[in-house]
Amino acid sequence: MNVNARVLSNRLAQQCSLKRIVTFSTKPTQQAAAVAVPQQKDAANSAPVRKPIVPAHYRFVYPEFLPDPKVEWRNTVREKLERLDMLDRRRQIELPEFYVGSILAVTSSDPHAAGKISRFVGICIHRERCGLRARFILRNVIDHQGIEVVYELYDPTIQKVEVLRLEKRVDDSLFYLRDALPEFSTFDEQMEPETLEEGTPVPINDIKVVLRPRPWLERWERQNLLGVANIDQYIKDKHRKSAEKVQKPWEKYDMMKHYRATIPEEEQKEIFAEVHTELHTLELQRKRNKRKRSFVKPKQLA
């Protein structure tokens, strides 16, 4: 896509090279040619180019492998040991890819449950913390009663994590489901897992949730939520004004603030290069196991 654009602009630039008024872009005139040509070569040879070893989506799939960006709390040895422990745990249990908005079923051993095992199905409304502390919140409505369970991802009492429906929502966390009508957070416990075809991007569910009337647990009107349908219905002008007052539109331009909240790309590469091979083999193993399972079943029937 980018290459095409560059090539096009290159041509355009060549056409209007006489005029030398390049208002739209300067980079492509000389450099796009330099960039575009090697890429064609790469397509022909394909041997000398090394793809980036770590897939770019890893930071979304395994966000807990990135440490807390707070500088005072960082220590390379601790982070390394933590990563090793996480990998050890991942070798024991399949912790699949999931996002806020995905529907999960978590089976965990519980000393107080009948049969010592409990299974909870719900929508993931929040993911937080990093390393071995990584945790997520599942929400469901059971017998007209909203229930939320906090699970720690690396807790050894968790026996199985299934993703019943893999999807994302438009917001980063779905705490507003607590104030929404119960049907938006009601999920069938006997739900069958829906399979996505391999290679398809994770679908984004842009469903708009309908909120109950006030009082609410939080001031949702201040949070610029995209997944809520009827927020305007319940707020008055004074709410609107106060919501406007607390907006921080300049934070978009505060690059240092973003920088302090992220792990820089070079460090991310280093971290994921360390765990990539292990995670990749685990992924492959999982896929193989899945295929085996789906293959074995009909045999037993026959």
Place this chain on the structure above:
Amino acid sequence: MNQAEVSKLISQLRITMRPNKRHLKNSEGPEGRLLKLRKTVTALVKHERIELFYNRADEARGYAELLISNAIRYGDRHKATMELADYWLLEKQLVHKLFKVLVPRYENFSSSYTRMLKAPRDYPGIYYKKSVLEFRGNPFPALVPDYTQNRNLLHNVLLDEARKEFRREQLAKMANKFAAETAAPPALATQENDAGN
């Protein structure tokens, strides 16, 4: 322990960064702080070398570095980067300078894009520390003379001599070792002869 934000990908700064932002007093709050800082960044891009108070320079430096590294990473066809440049550079012809002059200049740099030096403060005057903030590779003459090659300073002369002696000793040691190795068998033989006699 909070999760790192993953939606954005930023290249690493090549300067040492403070873990937290400095509190630059501003009556307009955090927005006013940015409005003030962007004047500094604009001036830096315009003049390439500016003299100002240390704290403001240090804060502005990170923004200038990130602006350039973003420009290098995404180029001028990236909407978000263009918005950033539009916000941070008050004089719009400087946006052209950023993409046409600074980006080519720093594309293959391995060090930081800016340099900060402590400046003397005028006495008697305001107490605040002062500094000079400049782009690397600017067209002005260097502020600090390059002393690194000054061999005639006394300690350099002494160190030179010490180095020569160190090398000589090393050579002598090696030679001795070699001589001992080569001389060892005959010595042994003579001893044996002595014993035989």
Place this chain on the structure above:
Amino acid sequence: MLRTVICDLARLRLSGSASPAAVLITQVREKGHLSRPRLRNPYWFIRQQRTRTDDLVTGENRTFIKEVVHDTYGVPALIKGTQTYEQKQLIKTTEAPTDAEPWTPAVRRCGLIARKIGQYPLWLKNGERVRTTLLQVVDNHVIKYIPPEEYRPTQRPNVHHLNKYGCVLVGAECTNPALLTKEYCGLFRDSGVMPKKNLARFIVSPQAALAAGTPLNVGHFRVGEFVDVRGKTVDHGFQGVVKRHGFKGMPASHGVTKTHRRAGNIGGGGEKGRVWPGTKMPGHMGNRWRIIKGLRIWRINTKYNVMWVQGSAVPGSTNGLVYIYDTILPLRKPKDAPPFPTLYDNADANEPDDIWYDQVHSFKEESISYKPE
């Protein structure tokens, strides 16, 4: 002025003692005892860092200095997760002394210098989650042992303990000697250890004496034992009563004015009509030496020299220095002999890196499940 007067008087008195008949003797109440220093700092409390100046050394000579350092102390190396030097000149004491006396519960062993490198949870086999702090033992070497007869502590101990304990000087984290003063580097000359950034002294029984140059590792402590950890707490500066002592403050509204985070009453009237000593009030918070006692060691990693101790309340900030001792709590003292005087590195490759306490769930094991009744 005053001193000269005193000197004159003293001279008078001296001469008086020489010839008592000649001079009138006046009694002198000496004031010298007031200014006499009570604490004498140990000899290793000397200036550590050289003044950093722009030396304007040529690049050639700079590499030469580095070469000399590497020639004497070995090349930089990453040993057990810490950046240090190879230290080939070190007097290697890898074997235990043959005439070592056996351990008894009354002896005091040496401690370790460590860095607090962070915190994360571990799980027990019963599914319980414990918060742990990771302490990394950073490149510790014994610098010197001072026997009880020669050791002069800063404060004279009780008469009972006089000359009972010796002192082991331990250093942590090698550093470039070109940055240090000559006197400070001189402390290390006899031990053969490279100059260290941090020094600490540990009071030990003479049976637990260690030879100079002995490396100290986490193996000094065992999994399941209890330790005391000493560190300097995080400096919070001058803080109010809500943060410093956890007072509740007062309501935000309902007619409350100007007293939202204030302490309120600090004393009664009548006979107790004064502020009692020890009343909790605003003041400086943190930046004090504190010892947290009786922390269990849950896990040890010998590859990176790290130990996981109970709790997240170890004093000090992350990446700060702490000192680890055997616990003094009587009920948590070890029953059987720990490595004594320390664990000498036998370089056994078969030993696993990670040693887990048997109550802790190792991440390499299967998920925890409870047996149905």
